[in-house]
Amino acid sequence: MSQAKDKDKVKVHYTGKLEDGTVFDSSIDREPLEFTLGENQVIPGFDQGVIGMAIGDSKTLNIPPENAYGPTREDMIVEIKKEQIPKDIEATVGSKLQIQQPDGQAIPVTIVGATDDTVTIDANHPLAGKTLVFEIELVEIG
Numbered sequence: 001m002s003q004a005k006d007k008d009k010v011k012v013h014y015t016g017k018l019e020d021g022t023v024f025d026s027s028i029d030r031e032p033l034e035f036t037l038g039e040n041q042v043i044p045g046f047d048q049g050v051i052g053m054a055i056g057d058s059k060t061l062n063i064p065p066e067n068a069y070g071p072t073r074e075d076m077i078v079e080i081k082k083e084q085i086p087k088d089i090e091a092t093v094g095s096k097l098q099i100q101q102p103d104g105q106a107i108p109v110t111i112v113g114a115t116d117d118t119v120t121i122d123a124n125h126p127l128a129g130k131t132l133v134f135e136i137e138l139v140e141i142g
Contacts, residue, residue, distance in 0.1 A: 001054045002141060006038040009142035010050055017133045024127065032139050043068045046134060053138040061134045072129030077112065077122045084119075091119045099123075 045063030113120030
């Protein structure tokens with residue numbers, strides 16, 4: 001039986017969880033995820049975990065931060081003056097915003113702290129610094 005290898009287009013069903021069992025994403029109620037192995041279309045640990053699987057194989061991957069979304073970077077958590085946030089946006093902890101870079105690129109951020117005068121924003125990926133657990137099943141090699 002053929003096994004998935006670098007540059008193969010594959011389809012997988014998956015459920016992604018945090019170490020405490022909290023599900024953050026799943027393909028179970030939709031089409032399987034399709035990607036090409038070795039093309040940096042998914043996180044490295046997921047990509048590497050599929051290599052060598054055959055159609056119908058299932059496995060659980062434990063992916064540490066360095067093979068997922070990286071460590072939490074303290075330099076991406078900054079405090080800004082509340083007045084820098086548009087008046088029509090409620091600056092509450094947990095709110096998600098986009099900030100404009102000087103080059104025009106939009107970066108998603110989450111408000112992680114707020115005082116009367118300042119807001120602390122975090123530009124890290126929400127899954128940065130976390131070990132991810134994926135249950136995957138290889139459904140197709142194209």
